[in-house]
Amino acid sequence: MVDVSAKPATARRAVASALVRIGAEAYSQLERAALPKGDALATAKIAGIIAAKKTSELIPLCHGLLPEYVDVRFERRPPDSIRIVAEARVEGKTGVELEALTAASIAALTLYDMCKAVTKDIVIGPIQLEEKTGGKSDWRRTRTLPEQPRD
Template identity: 60%
Template sequence: MSQDFPLTPGLTHLDEQGQARMVNVGGKTVTARVAVAEAVVRLSAETYRILTGEGMPKGDAFACARIAGIMAAKKTAELIPLCHPLGLDAVDVRFELDEATHSVRVEAEASLVAKTGVEMEAMTAASVAALTLYDMCKAVQKDIVIESVRLLYKAGGKSGEFRAK
């Protein structure tokens, strides 16, 4: 039985019995691939002010979150059971501050040349960077909300380009 195609229609990680399986990417073409994901961290006005102004009690939250996101992207296959281990070419984590909503938009970008995409690596990086911001700010605020973890863009491979609406 070949594993080069989905055995359960539309769900490539399940076989015809509904059992989890790692997708065989051996026959896929090597292409340049990129993915961009985001997560939004909503803070109170006070926490936002401290985070963006005076500094946090635990230190530079943004530097710590950036490094955590990059490290997480590199560890994605260890965290998500059916992800392929990838040799990433680049990972970048950026922050966009929104004073009006007291939020931080975390954007993570991952890229490589390979047989499989980097969507999970970008989403893992954005998620862990957001969680790290929570960890850095929890001494000041416990009810921080992390929301909207999603894929914004991907390119490369057979499915081509995707851009979120």
């Protein structure tokens, strides 16, 4: 684990995203609140927030941060996809990128779980950091990774 004890605490923020292609039928059921397991987006939001708070338990050598703010939002992309955007903030000595990435990843896996009764043909990805602020430098993604898998 990296020693951050001498670093000053500063405001940190990170945003990550994940794309989940669930297929047209699962998307339709999600829109009509008709998925067999219930409200997929509410469940995925809560799962993502919980995951952000447990990041250091999941990722070896990750510093244990207590995020002061976590949000998980969903962008519907008809006819078959959901884009997840997770944001985490903390006043700390190290960045909060892994917390945002973990929130987006677990929210995506939760959507998979909520939709798998309808279809197994679900694709997750890309999962990516969109931006981070605080610490030594700020960073923002300047190019978008492809959303559709290449054949």
